[in-house]
Amino acid sequence: MGFGLLAPALTIMVLMLLLPVMALVMLSFWSQSGFDIDRSFTLENYWKLIEPSDEPTVWFGIPFYLKYPIPVILMIKSLVMSLVATIAVIGLAYPMAYFVAFRVRGNKAFWIILLTIPFWTSYLLRVFSWKIVLGFNGAINSGLMYLGLIDAPLEFLLYNPTAVIITLAHSWVAFAVLPIYVSLEKIDRSLLEAAADLGDSRWQRFWRITLPLSAPGTIAASLLVFIPTVGDYVTPTLVGGPGGTMIGSLVQLLFLRQDNAPLGSAVSIAMMLVIAVLVALLLWAIGYRKMRARRS
Amino acid sequence: MWKRLDGLWIYAVAFIAFIYGPVLLMPLFSLNDSTFATFPLAGFTLRHYGEMFQNQSMMAAVLNSLKIAVIVSLLSTALAVPASLALTRYKLPGGGPIVGFMMLPLVIPSIVIAVALLVIILKFLGIQLSLWTVAAGHILICIPFSMTVLMARLEGFDPSLEEASRDLGCSGWTTFWRVTFPLAMPGVISSLLLGFIISFDEFVIAFFLTGTENTLPVYLYSQLRFPNKLPGTLALGTLILCGSAILVIIAEVIRKRGVQSGNPGDI
Numbered sequence: 001m002g003f004g005l006l007a008p009a010l011t012i013m014v015l016m017l018l019l020p021v022m023a024l025v026m027l028s029f030w031s032q033s034g035f036d037i038d039r040s041f042t043l044e045n046y047w048k049l050i051e052p053s054d055e056p057t058v059w060f061g062i063p064f065y066l067k068y069p070i071p072v073i074l075m076i077k078s079l080v081m082s083l084v085a086t087i088a089v090i091g092l093a094y095p096m097a098y099f100v101a102f103r104v105r106g107n108k109a110f111w112i113i114l115l116t117i118p119f120w121t122s123y124l125l126r127v128f129s130w131k132i133v134l135g136f137n138g139a140i141n142s143g144l145m146y147l148g149l150i151d152a153p154l155e156f157l158l159y160n161p162t163a164v165i166i167t168l169a170h171s172w173v174a175f176a177v178l179p180i181y182v183s184l185e186k187i188d189r190s191l192l193e194a195a196a197d198l199g200d201s202r203w204q205r206f207w208r209i210t211l212p213l214s215a216p217g218t219i220a221a222s223l224l225v226f227i228p229t230v231g232d233y234v235t236p237t238l239v240g241g242p243g244g245t246m247i248g249s250l251v252q253l254l255f256l257r258q259d260n261a262p263l264g265s266a267v268s269i270a271m272m273l274v275i276a277v278l279v280a281l282l283l284w285a286i287g288y289r290k291m292r293a294r295r296s
Numbered sequence: 297m298w299k300r301l302d303g304l305w306i307y308a309v310a311f312i313a314f315i316y317g318p319v320l321l322m323p324l325f326s327l328n329d330s331t332f333a334t335f336p337l338a339g340f341t342l343r344h345y346g347e348m349f350q351n352q353s354m355m356a357a358v359l360n361s362l363k364i365a366v367i368v369s370l371l372s373t374a375l376a377v378p379a380s381l382a383l384t385r386y387k388l389p390g391g392g393p394i395v396g397f398m399m400l401p402l403v404i405p406s407i408v409i410a411v412a413l414l415v416i417i418l419k420f421l422g423i424q425l426s427l428w429t430v431a432a433g434h435i436l437i438c439i440p441f442s443m444t445v446l447m448a449r450l451e452g453f454d455p456s457l458e459e460a461s462r463d464l465g466c467s468g469w470t471t472f473w474r475v476t477f478p479l480a481m482p483g484v485i486s487s488l489l490l491g492f493i494i495s496f497d498e499f500v501i502a503f504f505l506t507g508t509e510n511t512l513p514v515y516l517y518s519q520l521r522f523p524n525k526l527p528g529t530l531a532l533g534t535l536i537l538c539g540s541a542i543l544v545i546i547a548e549v550i551r552k553r554g555v556q557s558g559n560p561g562d563i
Binding site for chain 1 (some may be wrong): 302311328336376413432493536543549
């Protein structure tokens with residue numbers, strides 16, 4: 001009975017998620033020859049991602065001894081940019097979540113809805129709004145010129161990795177508040193009272209009770225931000241410019257412009273594997289399972 | 297406590313200003329009588345809105361997006377209701393991993409979902425890209441959201457109400473329609489609204505999977521490159537933002553009314 005009810009949705013998910021991802025994996029072991037796909041098994045696409053070369057490509061002072069270094073460099077760059085954005089997001093979201101959990105009385109729902117609305121409104125438009133803010137003819141430049149603080153528009157605002165990181169952080173920050181808020185809200189208030197009775201100061205209580213107990217929610221929030229932003233495509237395309245491209249831009253390029261779907265598939269699969277391995281390592285390193293078990 | 301004005305309060309207000317500020321520039325500049333989004337403001341006008349409605353290709357894109365969003369929200373909710381019921385009411389072996397699998401679209405970057413669907417559609421099945429392929433992709437990403445909302449709702453009310461109905465002689469089907477479904481109604485409505493918004497605003501999957509016809513975000517994206525089209529784009533963006541905000545508020549308010557859940561995770 002239970003499986004009968006589950007079957008339609010599960011079937012759709014298997015047909016439209018599992019099979020396509022398997023198709024993507026298969027394609028990554030095939031190769032492109034002209035307009036056709038050569039369906040004989042090959043590791044060529046993956047080899048291409050790591051094929052060594054004697055001539056190093058230097059990027060930020062790091063030499064890459066690779067024939068086709070773009071995917072590896074973009075992957076590292078995407079990971080670093082997402083990591084910075086994630087740290088910024090958590091740093092900004094945590095005090096907000098703390099505020100809603102501990103300071104707001106009565107109309108928490110109002111604040112939650114206020115924080116939820118931006119997440120549901122068009123991602124494309126939220127990213128685009130930063131183009132209006134930071135652009136050459138944008139709000140900051142025209143505003144500063146109007147006030148007479150600068151004579152010519154500042155060109156360093158838009159089309160660089162910093163603009164991408166700011167935009168990513170802005171797009172995801174409201175989303176990160178919710179999981180942190182939930183874990184803060186679940187904290188038994190009597191623990192804080194007990195600590196206060198036993199003479200802990202406000203900071204001691206925060207460091208020894210609130211922060212450790214809210215760690216699972218905070219980690220969940222950082223993963224919910226980090227994982228999708230690594231592969232983001234909209235933000236680097238709209239505000240990144242040539243210097244702010246990320247790995248998602250390469251996938252788009254390989255599929256839609258260079259018509260090399262097998263290589264694009266290999267890049268996508270490699271990207272997902274790298275993210276999965278990094279996340280698994282992180283969770284293992286901090287003992288997430290134990291942390292959650294202790295909480296409940 | 298409520299009135300206490302301290303650092304945290306100032307921070308909260310600054311935070312809200314930060315997340316809303318850039319987005320609110322869009323309505324501001326859309327009412328500005330100028331082709332550029334710059335300060336100082338030139339004067340109030342509504343002409344960008346008027347011009348927008350004359351734009352045939354934009355209206356076609358609006359219609360396409362509406363069609364897809366309605367179909368997607370209905371289908372993903374229709375699929376998610378029985379699935380959530382199964383996962384909350386029956387102790388299914390492997391229930392945990394199944395939920396985990398169904399939530400996967402939330403953490404897979406949408407570009408990977410898009411190219412995976414593109415590959416199977418074009419290289420394996422040989423189907424033409426169209427608005428239907430976009431809708432299929434959107435159903436996939438809406439199901440996890442619908443399930444989250446519905447499962448929270450179904451866990452939020454007392455299962456003994458259903459047991460009472462069965463004890464009083466109702467069949468499983470009657471119990472569902474007369475007890476479970478009305479109680480789950482707020483969840484169903486917010487699942488419908490959220491599915492609609494997700495599909496209506498989704499860009500990456502639509503960009504990869506659409507054929508010759510545009511959805512609204514894809515159309516909008518194509519317009520972003522032309523500086524002289526900026527005011528029209530801003531006007532359209534403003535309308536989309538207002539529409540989504542209203543729908544989200546309705547969805548959230550409906551979801552919070554009625555049966556109060558003791559679970560703070562159910563927000």
